[in-house]
Amino acid sequence: MPDQIFTYGLLGALAIALLIAAFTDFRHRKIANWLNGAIALGAPLFWWASGLSLYPGVTMQLGVALATFAVCCVLFAVRQMGGGDVKLLTALALWVPPAAFFKLILLMALIGGVLTIVFGGWHIMRRRKDRIAIPYGLAIATSGLWVLGTEPFALAGVTGTVG
Numbered sequence: 195m196p197d198q199i200f201t202y203g204l205l206g207a208l209a210i211a212l213l214i215a216a217f218t219d220f221r222h223r224k225i226a227n228w229l230n231g232a233i234a235l236g237a238p239l240f241w242w243a244s245g246l247s248l249y250p251g252v253t254m255q256l257g258v259a260l261a262t263f264a265v266c267c268v269l270f271a272v273r274q275m276g277g278g279d280v281k282l283l284t285a286l287a288l289w290v291p292p293a294a295f296f297k298l299i300l301l302m303a304l305i306g307g308v309l310t311i312v313f314g315g316w317h318i319m320r321r322r323k324d325r326i327a328i329p330y331g332l333a334i335a336t337s338g339l340w341v342l343g344t345e346p347f348a349l350a351g352v353t354g355t356v357g
Contacts, residue, residue: 201243201350204236208289209342211236212335215282219331225278230285237288244350258295259287279330286338294345298337305333 211233215225241252263284269275283302290298310328317326342349 197243197245198350201240202346204240204243205342205346205349207236208233208240209339212286212338212342216329216332216335219278219329219335223276223327223329225276225282225331227278227281230278230281233282233285234288237285240289254292255288258292259284262287262295275330279334282331282334286334290338290341290349294341294349298341301340302333302337305336306330309333 211229215229218229219225237255240246241255246252246255263280266275266280266283270277270280286298287295306328309330309332310326313326313328
């Protein structure tokens, strides 16, 4: 039980970090490196606390994070994603199991599409000519929070129910 408390404490810290990321990206269109670093550095603690095996567990998490980073770097290179967004999504990939991460990506795309429409409409209404800055970290953080809220037992590696 104390291990589960520590595991859920780490998930709570991740949720707080995602809220901070969403707020700062919405407000300033920037996600701090220290925040992304803290999320990434918290993942090994989470792996240990949740009892994730080195193989295939940790190996799979690192593989998904590496693939995420590679794809996001291409999107960054063609100016479709910001650097903070790349780092946030990669750090989040270290925490979320592959099946849940796929759900996170789908939800992130849907939320990102809605954000693009809303911010695009706002941009047109204000008759702005400059480039639209979409706070995509908001979509990433919201999706991460959704996964935390809907699949906490899967993330924590807990089998059965808490009673």
